[in-house]
Each structure stands twice: as structure tokens, then as C-alpha cells.
Amino acid sequence: MDMTKTKKEIRSLVLNRHVDRLERNLDKMEILNRRFSWIRFAVVMVGGIGTFLSFYFGPLWFGRIFLILSIAAFAITVYYHRRLDRSILRFQIALRQTRQQVARMNLDWNHIPPSAVSHKDPAHPFETDLDLTGERSVHQLINSAISQGGAQRLADWLLERRVERKSALERQALVKELKPMFGFRNRLGLNSVLVSENPDERWDGKNVLTWLEAHTNEVSMLPILILLSVLSLINIVLFLLNALELLPPFWIATFILYAGIYYFKYKDYKNLFGEAYYLANALNKFRAVLVYLERYSYRPGSRLAKLCQPFWDTKQKPSKLLNRIGLIASASSLQRNQIIWFFLNMFMPWDLFFGYQLAMFKRGLKSLLPVWLDTWYQLEALNSLGNFGYLNPDAVFPMITSESDISDSPVFKSKDLGHPLIPDDRRVCNDFSLNTLDEIVIITGSNMAGKSTFLRTLGVNLALAFSGGVVVATEFQTRPVRLFTCINVIDSLNDGISYFYAEVQRLKALLNELEKHDTLPLFFLIDEIFRGTNNREREIGSRAFVNALTGKDGVGVISTHDLELIHLEDNISGILNYHFREDVEDGRMVFDYRLRRGPCPTTNALKIMRMEGLPVEFGQ
Secondary structure, three states, X not given: OOOOOOHHHHHHHHHHHHHHHHHHHHHHHHHHXXXXXXXXXXXXXXXXXXXXXXXXXXXXXXXXXXXXXXXXXXXXXHXXXXXXXXXXXXXXXXHHHHHHHHHHHHOOHHHOOOOOOOOOOOOOOOOXXXXXXXXXXXXXXXXXXXXXHHHHHHHHHHOOOOOOHHHHHHHHHHHHHHOOOHHHHHHHHHHHHOOOOOOOOXXXXXXXXXXXXXXXXXXXXXXXXXXXXXXXXXHHHXXXXXXXXXXXXXXXXXXXXXXXXXXXXXXXXXXXXXXXXXXXXXXXXXXXXXXXXXXXXXXXXXXXXHHOHHHHOOOOOHHHHHHHHHHXXXXXXXXXXXXXXXXXXXXXXXXXXXXXXXXXXXXXXXXXXXXXXXXXXXXXXXXXXXXXXXHOOOOEOOEEOOHHHHHHOOOEEEEEEOOOOOOOOOOOOEEEEEOOOOOEEEEEEOOOOOHHHHHHHHHXXXXXXXXXXXXXXXXXXXXXXXEEEEOOOOOEOOOOEOHHHHXXXXXXXXXXXXXXXXXXXXXXXXXXXXXXXXXXXXXXXXHHHHHHHOOOOEEEEEEEOOHHHHHXXXXXXXXXXXXXXXXXXXXXXXXXXXXXXXXXXXXXXXXXXXXXXXXXXXXX
8 A cells, every 4th residue: 555645645545445346246247137037937937837737737745735835935045035135235335325425524514424414503603604514515525323312313413502511412422432342333324324314315313202201101001901801711711610610601691890980991803903103113114223232242331332321231232112013013914804903802912912012112202212212313313423533544532621721821821723625735734832821813914815705714613622523734723612603794684784784793693702701712703703894894893892802701813804903913912913825826826725923914905906907997
């Protein structure tokens, strides 16, 4: 293997080779699948013709034996053909998932599954500005969850407004365990896909929980069941004694009593089969995930074992409960055969007995299923973050400082910080730090120099850090902070809100958040203050707003075109100037996207106008 390749290139090469192996195996299985179709046809033809000839020319016993052997041969062929079909399905799922892995590494959006969380809240402190959800977002890139609940859990972590250090570090520790567990993550993902009949749809456990809540009857039927069981036994004994002519037909009286009570209660259980079938069908889709998590060999003492404890360390293991609901569904299916059902229930309270079993099952499941689903959703979200770390081996886990470290540590410090949504060959990384809570960085620079992208880079990596995942950097350290951004302000024609007024509302919300009394400081990111008004009012408003931000419990970064704001560093303690610059080479603008200390020495608006042929003179 070429040692000059980066870790990510080597990992991509391994995944592509895995894709090739899966494709070759699938081709072989497809050939075998076509052969099985011919074999089934041949078995039917040979069995049919052979059976006919055996009965026609041979003795009767020989024809019967040949018929039995033909049926057995066909059944065996069908059995192995179906096994092959299931193997083909699993290989197809594995191939698709591995191709998606490669697509995530290469930011090939056309082959990354669409985002499972598309709704955006304009009032959220940072969701819209940082492209955390929606199409071509951080969530779409990272999310490998199959369930809707798992995808939503990941989005909730990325969008968490106030993250405590303990929660972030607990998630981070689990992600560290899961990151190298390639086999576990892939097999869980494969079993999760099998939950849904349509692999392109995400399974939502809310439907089962809602149904369970509506169909759980808390009224005890045990006394009635005991009474009917006793009456049933008495009926049988009296009937037998009457048949032996030892007693008169007393059983008629007890039977009438039995039938009357049964008829009175039966209306509550006439839908027994429908309910049992629904539950069995819904849980059987979930079976592959439940049984896999129950039987997986967890490393003793690992955080993963503790997280998955509800599946394996309990008397009510998923496999036992799944077998139980399968038995109840099979027994209740007699409701579909009216003749057998009538005579069976005439002698014993069959439906009431299994209705009672179903009621007890639903009552127990009502407390277990939410825990199972919550654990699965959490595990899927953690797997997504672990998978993101696996696909980006050069990314690092952030250091989130504790209260005891705060006095000796900077508020924020990073090296080689980059944006995960920019391809590796175009990504430019920068070092950046904020040492104390009174610091506000003003970034100046030309159009297209990289100011807005840098703000998003800071915000996205902070969101990733607090979610528990890796960050695109070689070093990353931060205090626990609240994040607030004002980057991509959107006006609303429907509400009659102009861009400028929407911006004013957003900045006011930021200021209100900064003035809140909270144990966590605010980390704010602002792109172009008051860009929706004229130069003079923008300058006055910007100066006043920056003054209002100082002296508060927070730090922040502000990008601007207004070079007048660079003079605030001379007058206000804690204001620092940084800039991005550009050069003109061969008649075109060239940007290196490197962040530098100090104010920007150049501007490029007039240069761009002139280069594009507009009638602008520099002396004007």
C-alpha cells in the first residue's frame, strides 16, 4: 500500500475494495439464483412426469413413494432458494451501505441518502445559519440512522441549545468506543434496514407506541377467566359422567351459565386476532435489531454494554417476548376458522385465555418498548457520529474543559480548523483562539475572501463537539458555551418583514440571550451587521451594537466590510482585528483563505467591477 497516501485516502481505498468484493459476490449469487429457478422448474417437471408414470406403469405404493419424494425435493429446493434470496437481499443492502460510505467520504451528495429532518426553525439560535439540517447539510452527511427516531435524535444533539459538559463527554466516550467498531455498526445498520419493508422509508416506532397506548386495557379479566375455566372443567366432568349414565344431564345448566358469561365478556375480545397480528407483525419487523442487540457479545464493563443493558440483562429478553406474541397470534388465528373456533370455545374459554395473555403482554410491552426504542434511537445517533469519525480519521475528538480548568485555559482554541462540508482538496484550515470572555474578534476582508465560511466553520465544529462527535481539526479545545448566530438572515414577504427588520429582530434576540443570567457563556457569530441599510447608518449602528456586546458574559466573532470598525480595537479593550486577503494574478482574483492577525489592508469590490467590464474608475 502506498505510504504517501493520507489516512482518509487509505480508508477510501479499503471501502472501494469492499465494494468490489460485494459486487463480485452478488454477481455469483445472481447466477446461482437463476440456476435455482431452472432447478425448481426441473424438479416440478420431473416430479410430475415421474409420478404420473409411476402410478400408470408401476404399483400403487411405488407411485406414492415417488410423489412423496418429489414433494420433498421441491420443498428442499424452495427452502434453499429462499435462503439464497435472503442472502442476496443482505448483500444488496451491504453494498448500498458501503457505496453510501464512499459517497460520504467524497461529499457525493447525489448518492448520500436525503435528509430525514428537513424542517428548519427560523427562531433557532443557529440551525439555519450553519446548515445543520436539510438538504446538503451536516445532518445529511453524518446521519446513517435507519429509524426516524434515530435520525431525529442526532438532529436534536446537533441543535441542542444548551449542552452540559457531562452530557457531551458521555456521548463522546460512547462515540470513541463505537468509532473503530466497523463490524458492529455495519451489522446493526443492515438489521435496521430489514425493519422496514421499503428500504427507502424510515421506520417510525411512534405508530406502535401510539397504538399500544390506545389498546391497553387496564381492567383485570383474571377473575372472569378463572370463573369460566372452572365452569369449563365442571362442564366437561358433568358431561362425561352423564355420558357414562352416572348422573343426569346437569352439564346443560352449567353450560348455559358458562355460555352466558362468555357471551357477555366476548365482545371485549372479538378483535383478538387483529390486535395480536398487528403487534406480532410490527415487532417482527423490529426482531432483527432486537435479537442482534440481545445476543451481541459486549465487552464487559464497556459503555456500550451499559447502554444496551435493557436488551440483554433482563428476564424479559426481546427474543422471549417475540416468541410469546408469535404464539398468541397463532392461537388467536383460529378466529378466522369459524367452525373450529366455535367448538373450541364451547368447551373452553380459548379466546379469553389468549386475550388475557395478550393483555398481559401489552401491559409489559408498554413499559419495555419505549426503553428499547429510546436505546435504539440513541445507539443509531451514536453510530452515525462514530461512523463520521471513522470516515474522517484525521479529525479529532474535542477537549471540553471543566470548571477547574477554565481559569488556566482559553475559552476556545483550535488548530487546522476546517469545514466538514468542503471537499478535502478545496478545504483550507486555520488556527484560531479566544483567550478570555471579554474578547470580540472583528474580521475584515474582501468579498469572497472566506469570512462567512469561517464563521460557519466555527459554529459547525462547536455543534459537532457538543453532540459528542469528532471535529475537523488537529486540535480543538473549548469551554461549554451557548451558541448564537446571525449569518443568514431571511426576510418574510408573507409576514411583511423586510430584510433589515428581520436582521434587527435577530440581533435583538442575540443581545437578549447575551444578557441572560446563565452558567454558560454565549459564543456568538455575526456576519455583516446591518447590511440592510445605508453606509452611514450602518456604521453608527454597528459601533453602538459592538459596544453593547462588550463587557458581557460571552465571546464572539463579527465579520464586516466596514473598515471603520477596525478602529474599535484602539478604543475598546478586548476587541481584536483579523482579516482575509486576496491578490490579483493574471487579471483574476486569487484567494488563499488564510486568517491573519490585524485589519485587512485591501478591498476588492471596485476591482471585481472593473474586471467584469463595468464602467468603474479607481480614481472616482
